[in-house]
Amino acid sequence: MGKLVDDAVTHADHAQVKYAAKDFASDQEVRWCPGCGDYSILAQMQRIMPEMNIPREKVAFVSGIGCSSRFPYYMNAYGFHSIHGRATAIASGLKLARPDLMVWVITGDGDGLSIGGNHMIHLMRRNIDVNVVMFNNQIYGLTKGQYSPTSEFGKVTKSSPIGSIDYPFNPAALALGSSCSFVARTLDRDPKHLQYVLKRAAEFKGTSYVEVYQNCNVFNDGAFFQFTEKDSKDDNVVFLEHGKPLVFGKNKDKGIKLDGFSPVVVSLSDGMHSVNDLLIHNEKDSTLAFIMANMTYNAALPRPVGIFQAIERPTYDGEMSKQIDATVSKRGRGSLDKLFASGDTWMIQ
Amino acid sequence: MSVETKTLDEVTIRFAGDSGDGMQITGGQFTSTSANMGNDLSTLPDYPAEIRAPQGTLGGVSGFQIHLGSTEINTPGDVCDVLVAMNAAALKVNLRSLVDGGVIIVNTDGFNDKNLRLAGYVESPLSNGSLSKYQVFAVDISKLTELALADMNLTSKIVDRTKNFFALGMMYWMFNRQLETTVEWLQTKFAKKPEIVESNIRVLKAGWNYAETTDVFTVRYDVKPAKLKAGRYRNLTGNSAVALGLVAAAEKAGLDLFLGSYPITPASEILHDLSGYKNFGVKTFQAEDEIAAIASAIGAAFGGALAVTTTSGPGLCLKTEAIGLAVMTELPLVIVNVQRGGPSTGLPTKTEQADLLQAMYGRNGESPVPVFAAATPSDCFHMAFEASRIALKFMTPVILLTDGYLGNGSEPWLVPTEAELPDISHPFRTNPDNFLPYERDPETFAREWAIPGTPGLEHRIGGLEKKDKTGAISYDPENHDLMIHIRAEKVARIANDIPLAQVEGEESGDLLVVGWGGTYGAIKTAVEKKRAEGKSVAQLHLKYINPLPRNVGEILSNYKKVLVPEINLGQLIKVLREKFLIDAIGYNVVAGLPFKSTEIEQKIEDLLGGL
Numbered sequence: 001m002g003k004l005v006d007d008a009v010t011h012a013d014h015a016q017v018k019y020a021a022k023d024f025a026s027d028q029e030v031r032w033c034p035g036c037g038d039y040s041i042l043a044q045m046q047r048i049m050p051e052m053n054i055p056r057e058k059v060a061f062v063s064g065i066g067c068s069s070r071f072p073y074y075m076n077a078y079g080f081h082s083i084h085g086r087a088t089a090i091a092s093g094l095k096l097a098r099p100d101l102m103v104w105v106i107t108g109d110g111d112g113l114s115i116g117g118n119h120m121i122h123l124m125r126r127n128i129d130v131n132v133v134m135f136n137n138q139i140y141g142l143t144k145g146q147y148s149p150t151s152e153f154g155k156v157t158k159s160s161p162i163g164s165i166d167y168p169f170n171p172a173a174l175a176l177g178s179s180c181s182f183v184a185r186t187l188d189r190d191p192k193h194l195q196y197v198l199k200r201a202a203e204f205k206g207t208s209y210v211e212v213y214q215n216c217n218v219f220n221d222g223a224f225f226q227f228t229e230k231d232s233k234d235d236n237v238v239f240l241e242h243g244k245p246l247v248f249g250k251n252k253d254k255g256i257k258l259d260g261f262s263p264v265v266v267s268l269s270d271g272m273h274s275v276n277d278l279l280i281h282n283e284k285d286s287t288l289a290f291i292m293a294n295m296t297y298n299a300a301l302p303r304p305v306g307i308f309q310a311i312e313r314p315t316y317d318g319e320m321s322k323q324i325d326a327t328v329s330k331r332g333r334g335s336l337d338k339l340f341a342s343g344d345t346w347m348i349q
Numbered sequence: 350m351s352v353e354t355k356t357l358d359e360v361t362i363r364f365a366g367d368s369g370d371g372m373q374i375t376g377g378q379f380t381s382t383s384a385n386m387g388n389d390l391s392t393l394p395d396y397p398a399e400i401r402a403p404q405g406t407l408g409g410v411s412g413f414q415i416h417l418g419s420t421e422i423n424t425p426g427d428v429c430d431v432l433v434a435m436n437a438a439a440l441k442v443n444l445r446s447l448v449d450g451g452v453i454i455v456n457t458d459g460f461n462d463k464n465l466r467l468a469g470y471v472e473s474p475l476s477n478g479s480l481s482k483y484q485v486f487a488v489d490i491s492k493l494t495e496l497a498l499a500d501m502n503l504t505s506k507i508v509d510r511t512k513n514f515f516a517l518g519m520m521y522w523m524f525n526r527q528l529e530t531t532v533e534w535l536q537t538k539f540a541k542k543p544e545i546v547e548s549n550i551r552v553l554k555a556g557w558n559y560a561e562t563t564d565v566f567t568v569r570y571d572v573k574p575a576k577l578k579a580g581r582y583r584n585l586t587g588n589s590a591v592a593l594g595l596v597a598a599a600e601k602a603g604l605d606l607f608l609g610s611y612p613i614t615p616a617s618e619i620l621h622d623l624s625g626y627k628n629f630g631v632k633t634f635q636a637e638d639e640i641a642a643i644a645s646a647i648g649a650a651f652g653g654a655l656a657v658t659t660t661s662g663p664g665l666c667l668k669t670e671a672i673g674l675a676v677m678t679e680l681p682l683v684i685v686n687v688q689r690g691g692p693s694t695g696l697p698t699k700t701e702q703a704d705l706l707q708a709m710y711g712r713n714g715e716s717p718v719p720v721f722a723a724a725t726p727s728d729c730f731h732m733a734f735e736a737s738r739i740a741l742k743f744m745t746p747v748i749l750l751t752d753g754y755l756g757n758g759s760e761p762w763l764v765p766t767e768a769e770l771p772d773i774s775h776p777f778r779t780n781p782d783n784f785l786p787y788e789r790d791p792e793t794f795a796r797e798w799a800i801p802g803t804p805g806l807e808h809r810i811g812g813l814e815k816k817d818k819t820g821a822i823s824y825d826p827e828n829h830d831l832m833i834h835i836r837a838e839k840v841a842r843i844a845n846d847i848p849l850a851q852v853e854g855e856e857s858g859d860l861l862v863v864g865w866g867g868t869y870g871a872i873k874t875a876v877e878k879k880r881a882e883g884k885s886v887a888q889l890h891l892k893y894i895n896p897l898p899r900n901v902g903e904i905l906s907n908y909k910k911v912l913v914p915e916i917n918l919g920q921l922i923k924v925l926r927e928k929f930l931i932d933a934i935g936y937n938v939v940a941g942l943p944f945k946s947t948e949i950e951q952k953i954e955d956l957l958g959g960l
Contacts, residue, residue: 002604002630005653008777009802026809028821057804062648073809073822078801080651081811082644083674089641093648093656094801096632097607101652101801119644122637320632327627334629336600336767340593344534345583345764346385348574 009057009100019050026076032067037188037214038135042074044194045133049077052202054102061104062091064111067142068135068214071106085116088123091130099317102202105132109150110140113169117149124180124207126316131201131208136171139220157219171211172293172308176286181206183289184307188214189228193239193305200307206315213305227303240292240306245278248302255279256301263295265302283310354525356571359418361426362520364513365443366435366459367404368397368411371513375433376413378517382530383417384584384761387574390417391726391870392584393425393758393943396698405459405467410442419573423725423870425758427945431523433516435459435490437468452484454519456512458491486565490515490556497555498548507545511552518556525571528553578763585762587726587755588615591659591685592622594733596629599655600767601734602741603774606631607654609645611638611664614697615753616687619659639667643684647671650680651810653777653800655737659685661753662704663694665711672746673712676836678810679787679796681740685733688752688866690941699941700754702866703917708748709895709924715833717840719743720895722750724869727762729755732892735847738773743843744795754943755867781805786820793846794839843896850898854880854887857907860956863933864914865891865921868944872914875949884957894924902929910956912936914949 024046032038049059059077063069065084072079078101082090087105095103105112105123112120112134123130139157140146146159147166154163175183182204186197194212201208213224226232238248238256246256246263253269255278266273282288289309295301362379366372373394380392395412402409416426431452434440436459447453460473474480475487494512514531521528532550539545560566585593599606606629610620624633632654636642643658650656660668665686675682688704690696708720719739723732729751736749778784778797786808787796799806808820816823817831852861854876864872869890876888889904891897905911905925913922914936922935936952938944 002599002602002653002655004603004774004777005605005800005802008653008779008800028809055804057802057807060651060801072811077807078651079807079809079811080648080678081809081813082647083670083812086640086644086671089636089644090648090651092636092641093607093609093634093645093650094652095648096634096645097605097649097654097656098652098801118637119641122641324627324630324632328630331628334596334600334626336597336770339596339626339629340764340766341581341583343583344381344384344530345581346387347581348387348577348579 005098017055019056021046021050023056024049024076026074028073030074031070033218035217036067037137037216038068038071040188040191041133041135041194041212041214042071044191044198045075048195048199048202051199052102058100059102059104060094061106062087062094063106064116065142066108066111068106068108069111085111085114086119087111088116088119088130088132092123092126092128095128095130095317096320099321103130105130106135107132108135109138109148109171113149113171113174121174121178124175124178124209127179127181127206127313128316129205129207129318131210133198133210133212134171135214136211137214137216137220138223139216141216141219145219168297170293170296172296173290175209176289176293176309180209181309181311181313182208182307183293183309184209185211185213185305187224187228187305188212197307200310204310205312227305236302237305238302240281240304240308242281242283242307245275245280247275247278258291261291263291263301265300283307286311352567352569354569354571356573358420359416359422360431360524360570360572361414361416361429362431362433363412363414363429363443363446364433364516365410365412365439366513367439368402368409369404370411370435371510372411372413372435375513375517376415378531378534379520379526380415380584380759381534382521382526383415383572384582385530386527387577388417388419388572389422389575389577389761390415391422391425391758391760392416393754405436405438405464407438407442407468410439412439412443417572419575421575423873424943424946427947433520435513435516437464437470437474440474441468441470447483449482450484452486453480454486454488454516456490456516457487458489488519488559488565493555493559494552497552501544501548503544503548507548511548514549514553515556518553519560521553522557522560523566523569525569528557577761581764582761583764584759585727585730586618586757586759587723587729587751588618588687588757589622590727590729590762591733591751592619592626594730595623595655595657595683595737596626596631597730597770598734598737598773599631600629601770601773602655602737604653604655606657607646607649608633608657608659609636609642609649610634610659611636611642613661613664615689615756616659616661616685618756619685619687639664640671643668643671646682647675647678647680650675650682651801653798655741656681657683657685659687661687661689662691662707665704665707669712672718673714673716674812675746676712676716676718677812677815679744680746681744681798682746683733683736683740684746684748686748686750687756688750696941698753700752700867700943701916701939701941702750702752702868703920703939704750705865705894705917705920706923708750715837717837718895719745719747719840719843720750721747721893722866722891723755724866724890724892726755726758726760728892730762734770739843739846741773741775742795742846743793743839744798745840750866752867777803778806779803784808785818786810787815788818789835794835794842841896844899847893847898849900850889850891850904852887852889852904855885858885858887859908860886860910860912860953861889861905861908862886862912862914862949862953863889863891863905863921863925865894868914868916871944871946872949874946875953878946878950879953884953886953886957891921894921897928905929905931910934912952912956914944914952916944
């Protein structure tokens with residue numbers, strides 16, 4: 001870091017302060033629609049931050065445009081509400097310039113997968129240590145209800161009056177295909193799971209990608225209710241837990257087994273299969289991660305929720321610092337006078 | 350036969366051949382040698398747009414022009430006096446640049462039937478009399494190179510790649526150049542490949558000896574050293590100068606330099622150079638596109654780096670929205686646009702200065718951005734430093750315009766010392782008491798730079814309209830109007846911080862020629878020539894275009910006529926007319942080429958004829 005940056009950020013006493021969730025709430029009035037799923041995500045974020053053992057001033061939230069992108073205003077930390085789709089690129093520059101910061105990107109299915117799709121996949125392949133939270137509500141909310149890149153085929157919206165003819169992205173599969181190191185899915189209406197996944201994402205070194213199924217109660221109400229509501233959730237969601245078999249169902253009586261490379265549902269109560277036949281989740285196995293991500297949108301299978309993959313590899317920011325440190329230690333810190341006079345020079349008397 | 354030696358004040362030489370013939374290296378060596386011998390000079394490479402066009406074709410011709418002299422040299426030369434053509438295509442492409450009576454040296458081996466056909470010659474120009482108005486020296490350079498290396502057991506490919514040094518050797522003889530500079534360069538560059546060193550030195554000397562001992566050449570030329578300011582010099586292209594200026598600015602600001610960039614012709618060399626300066630802590634990020642390039646730089650600026658993005662015209666289009674974000678968030682950012690021929694993909698390897706109005710106005714909303722322009726290759730160093738200084742002092746994005754001609758062209762640069770450069774550092778805000786993110790310095794209107802990591806200054810910025818002082822989101826009509834005016838006034842106040850414009854020539858008179866950017870050398874040459882003839886003409890070259898220096902209006906009023914030559918359809922002239930209501934006259938040719946000083950001279954002559 002430049003000397004002036006060091007001066008600015010290290011003069012303070014960094015003795016660990018004990019924070020409460022409210023310490024991460026800014027003085028701004030929260031302006032999402034009443035009943036929006038975003039409130040839960042904000043609350044869970046404010047709840048986990050005190051456990052992260054990081055001074056508040058070392059945390060930055062960067063967002064693009066959309067309902068979700070209002071998020072940074074409500075966090076008492078450094079925040080940057082930028083332009084549509086570019087939060088990932090801005091966060092990349094911020095993290096590279098300031099590896100000492102914990103950098104979050106808050107985005108949505110439009111901001112992160114449509115206009116910002118390109119920057120998203122490149123952030124992931126580079127593995128810059130940034131945590132991305134993608135609020136997926138399968139609709140454009142801020143522009144009042146057009147189909148998004150995660151809306152289902154046939155979706156009737158203001159801009160698709162007789163049904164959308166766009167096929168949706170599968171965000172988890174897209175992330176895995178982009179070599180994202182940490183890929184997860186969680187639910188706005190499951191605060192505990194949401195907190196767990198956000199914490200894991202924050203602790204993970206490398207790009208973390210968290211897709212949150214988030215209800216837009218104004219323009220796409222109930223899009224995920226079969227996965228989030230009490231009476232339907234158990235039979236429609238399978239939670240991925242590292243080292244554990246894929247069991248689901250109200251009575252924990254169903255499971256996922258691999259038939260060749262294809263996951264299939266088996267009953268644990270008909271005497272044909274036991275838990276021992278089931279697929280055991282392994283966050284470190286990228287092949288399994290692809291198989292599970294591809295269960296998404298398969299109507300015959302429950303929706304996978306949890307951490308698909310968490311495989312650490314060297315980060316771009318780490319490698320960048322390494323190259324600079326290695327060059328400085330090999331050639332010494334640069335001197336302008338030497339630099340100016342390098343190459344072919346000649347004297348005029 | 351006796352050999353006569355003529356002394357020349359200045360001469361322009363063009364080396365041309367197939368892109369595989371090593372013409373850039375040949376020209377580069379002639380440049381280094383001439384620089385070491387004390388000449389003033391200016392150079393311009395002329396590359397084909399294709400990376401590897403088929404051998405021998407017109408599209409594959411690569412050229413390098415050097416203008417050297419014992420007098421002050423301001424341009425790479427309108428036309429050349431000597432043309433070295435390694436094949437028929439090179440002759441065909443470059444003949445129109447040669448003066449009548451000029452010298453042509455050709456490699457006859459490059460004029461076989463296939464070469465002639467590829468170049469579109471029905472019969473050989475060497476034998477049909479079509480070159481009779483020139484002095485033609487036809488030498489079988491390939492064969493003589495082969496003979497010189499006969500006992501070295503080299504592959505024919507290596508032998509073929511050495512022939513450019515035979516031509517260089519002949520030129521060194523013809524212009525009385527020393528061999529040491531090139532010999533030393535070969536010994537350093539190919540230290541680990543002794544056979545390359547030996548073969549090239551041998552062929553270089555063979556070329557020299559051939560010219561010395563055969564009676565082909567009857568005239569040699571001498572170009573005496575120029576009277577340059579004493580000191581250490583280095584030949585520098587505009588792109589390398591930008592890179593050095595940025596590193597220097599970061600060092601003098603006490604900041605790390607961050608470059609977000611996406612490769613684009615003709616700006617990529619800045620990215621290449623800066624990626625080699627890791628020992629200065631420079632961070633270069635080759636982004637996935639132009640938008641990510643500037644966006645990453647904005648992120649780095651938020652984090653407290655001297656942030657830069659470099660591009661050319663099409664890239665500037667893509668960065669437009671993000672520049673608006675930097676205007677709104679009032680973060681320092683340097684945007685370098687090495688202009689090329691447009692619109693759209695246009696002429697990627699050719700020069701133009703048609704992005705001025707885009708830089709000034711090409712954004713949504715009232716989005717004022719300072720616009721600076723470098724005048725010469727070495728001035729790119731100074732203006733990159735200036736752009737950084739103003740960006741940091743006024744907390745604003747700054748667009749620096751250079752162009753392909755400046756970026757690739759080179760001239761001697763008087764190497765400065767670190768101590769000569771001003772300190773441009775500004776401390777970050779650290780005091781948490783009464784902190785308001787959009788409170789301003791009363792003089793500059795700059796807000797304070799409060800970076801993440803600083804306790805007690807946690808705040809949010811963004812692209813939505815800001816409330817005065819607090820920076821909170823505000824849709825209040827009066828506040829919006831106020832903020833529009835504040836942002837405009839901040840940029841206008843930069844005029845208090847930049848040097849006054851300097852006229853070259855008399856302070857009043859019949860004609861003032863006003864230019865900006867890479868046309869400086871051509872205008873200067875033309876104006877000086879006309880002044881020497883006793884004409885009342887002066888030059889004003891603007892390096893700060895938004896805002897203009899405070900005295901520009903007064904200067905303009907001191908001349909009967911104002912001529913504004915630009916390689917566009919009249920962009921600076923619009924700004925001057927709008928600001929000063931003057932009846933300026935444009936001279937506009939948009940051919941992808943730098944102006945020739947003779948064109949400007951002619952225009953000056955036309956205008957002064959009526960006075």
